[in-house]
């Protein structure tokens with residue numbers, strides 16, 4: 595069995611990792627604190643964080659707005675059971691409605707759970723209004739989470755044979771290929787589901803034209819458009835939601851990651867006409883608890899402040915320009931993405947080696963595929979932090995490309 599290569603001790607306890615289930619290869623670093631774009635490990639070493647909990651800490655580590663909301667809500671009410679209303683739950687649902695144009699929200703504890711909810715809601719709508727239609731067309735290389743139905747909906751090639759048999763009913767088509775979607779629509783089809791930008795696949799953008807044509811097609815065929823905004827939502831692309839770039843509105847949207855600013859919070863959001871669950875169809879012990887939704891409100895209020903999103907656009911353009919220059923210098927294939935969800939095409943399969951070397955140099959970046967790096971910093975990242983990141987990455991690439 596694979597084990598982490600080295601085992602630093604915590605408080606003198608030998609092999610502190612032995613009690614954790616081995617689900618991935620983690621570097622032998624234990625993080626103990628974070629602030630803004632920086633984290634510190636148990637030895638006091640600082641790291642510049644361009645992963646941010648996988649695009650989760652949209653306001654950076656431990657921002658004042660969130661720590662204050664946590665402290666206030668922790669002393670007021672944590673969980674009054676999902677069978678009762680609580681005040682932050684109502685406030686957050688209203689904020690989402692106000693900014694998305696959709697009407698109804700069901701809160702979840704993760705992105706994958708929001709996807710499960712979206713699949714269930716679409717199937718329920720299909721049962722009620724489309725003669726039991728249940729198939730949801732999804733995209734090759736799409737990523738929707740790690741519950742069984744979310745994995746079945748995902749188009750990650752490595753998952754094809756995993757945990758068989760999968761949940762049926764998710765025919766796959768290539769991203770940005772409307773003809774293939776049209777061919778896949780049958781009387782069994784109830785919806786099309788996709789990410790506005792495929793993040794985990796390596797930051798591949800659904801074109802505005804494709805999203806617009808897809809919206810028109812789904813309307814014509816009387817099927818639903820589900821947008822997975824778990825990675826692209828909450829300001830990540832420079833707009834509140836990724837779909838705004840294309841000027842389309844989905845019937846159902848899923849949120850996660852940035853919504854809780856670091857705490858586990860997702861949302862299934864739907865147009866009034868599609869919100870057709872009957873009592874008992876959907877629920878969960880922790881869903882919509884006052885503690886986490888209060889934090890969600892704090893996040894939404896920060897993102898909605900005048901100047902916040904224009905600043906994301908500006909910072910994203912700056913990061914993109916600096917990455918383009920690095921790409922030209924080191925012979926890469928350019929930059930993909932929008933706002934502060936960007937990927938650098940390295941032009942060769944050195945992504946994991948670059949990410950490992952960057953970590954040794956105090957920079958956290960992610961290689962979602964062998965030939966690319968992904969950048970998902972705090973939306974509040976400062977220009978001089980981008981400069982510091984570029985400088986470490988430049989030296990890292992020099993080292994990795996030079997040593998090949």
Ligand SMILES: Cc1ncc(COP(=O)(O)O)c(C=O)c1O
Nearest residue numbers: 704705706737738739824825850
């Ligand atoms: C687009 C997208 N959908 C769904 C998920 C799953 O979210 P979670 O990990 O919170 O279950 C992710 C996570 O990376 C994602 O990027």
